[in-house]
Amino acid sequence: MTLVATLIANEADPAITDAVLAEARAVLATEHQPRILHGEVAAEILVAGRPDTAQVLTKRLRRALEGEPIDIAVQVAGPHRRKRLFLADMDSTMIEQECIDELADMVGLKERVSAITERAMRGEIAFEPALRERVALLKGLSVDVIDGLIGEHLSLTAGGRTLVRTMKAHGVYTCLVSGGFSVFTGPIGRTIGFDEDRSNRLGIASGHLTGTVEEPIVGKAAKRDALVELRGRLGLDSVETLAVGDGANDLDMLGEAGLGVAYRAKPAVAAAAHVRVDHGDLTALLYLQGYAASEFVAG
Structure with missing residues (x-):
C-alpha cells in the first residue's frame, strides 16, 4: 500500500x-x-x-x-483522499475569535467569560453547563450589538474562504457546525460560503438577550451527530468526510470523520486528532487532500 x-x-x-x-x-x-x-x-x-x-x-x-x-x-x-463532506467548527477555527467572549466584552465581563471558555475548550469542564453559565451573564444585552460585532470585531481565519470555495467547486457539501450561536453562524457561514450552518439559539425577548439558550444544546454529541446525519443523507462512507475544530467539544466529530484535523487546537485536542495544523492557514486542509495551489478557488 x-x-x-x-x-x-x-x-x-x-x-x-x-x-x-x-x-x-x-x-x-x-x-x-x-x-x-x-x-x-x-x-x-x-x-x-x-x-x-x-x-x-x-x-x-x-x-x-x-x-x-x-x-x-x-x-x-x-481514491478517497479528496473528501466529499466537510464540517467545520466556527469559533477559533473559521473565525479567529470566540463570539461569546466578544459579547461578554460588551458588558465588561470578557475576562470572566473567557476564562470559562478556555476551560471548556480544554475539556476541563463540561461544555453544556459552561455554555449556560456564560449565556446567563449576557442577560439584558441588546441584540443590536451583534451586527456591529460581526462587522467590526470578528475576523475570518486566513485561508477559510479559499478552503470552502475550492471544496464546493469540486462538489463537496459543506456545513458550519458550532457550539456558538445562530445569530453569528448564519451571516458568517454565508460570507464564507457554507451550504448550511448549525448552532445554538439564544433566548431573545423585546430585542434583548434573556440570558438563556434554547435546548437542545449543540455540543460535542450534536456535532458528531450532524456529521453522521449528513454522511447518511449523502450516501457517503466515513472515509469520504473531513472535519476541523480546535476545542474539546469537537473531539467526537473529529474522531468520526475520515480525516479529523485539529486546527491551532488545545493540547488534548491536538493529541487526539488524526492530523494537527499548527503553522499553516486553513488552506492546509486542501494540501492534505492533495490539492495544489493552482487548483484553489480564491476566497
Whole structure:
C-alpha cells in the first residue's frame, strides 16, 4: 500500500526547502520524488507502507524536522483522499475569535467569560453547563450589538474562504457546525460560503438577550451527530468526510470523520486528532487532500 507524507508551512513563512525535502525523503527511506503543491509552502512525498505505520512515520518526520515551522501528516494515498463532506467548527477555527467572549466584552465581563471558555475548550469542564453559565451573564444585552460585532470585531481565519470555495467547486457539501450561536453562524457561514450552518439559539425577548439558550444544546454529541446525519443523507462512507475544530467539544466529530484535523487546537485536542495544523492557514486542509495551489478557488 502507498502512503503520502504532506509537509505544510505558512505562506507568510515558507519553509519547505530542498534541504527539508531531502531530509524528509531520507527519514521515509523513499525513492519517490516530492510533488510540489506550492513553492516552499507545501509538498508531498509518496512512501510504501501500511496504514498502521502512518503515525509512526509522522512522529519520525516531526522529530527530524523539529524546530521547523512545518506541519506534517502521513496518510493513506487512496481514491478517497479528496473528501466529499466537510464540517467545520466556527469559533477559533473559521473565525479567529470566540463570539461569546466578544459579547461578554460588551458588558465588561470578557475576562470572566473567557476564562470559562478556555476551560471548556480544554475539556476541563463540561461544555453544556459552561455554555449556560456564560449565556446567563449576557442577560439584558441588546441584540443590536451583534451586527456591529460581526462587522467590526470578528475576523475570518486566513485561508477559510479559499478552503470552502475550492471544496464546493469540486462538489463537496459543506456545513458550519458550532457550539456558538445562530445569530453569528448564519451571516458568517454565508460570507464564507457554507451550504448550511448549525448552532445554538439564544433566548431573545423585546430585542434583548434573556440570558438563556434554547435546548437542545449543540455540543460535542450534536456535532458528531450532524456529521453522521449528513454522511447518511449523502450516501457517503466515513472515509469520504473531513472535519476541523480546535476545542474539546469537537473531539467526537473529529474522531468520526475520515480525516479529523485539529486546527491551532488545545493540547488534548491536538493529541487526539488524526492530523494537527499548527503553522499553516486553513488552506492546509486542501494540501492534505492533495490539492495544489493552482487548483484553489480564491476566497
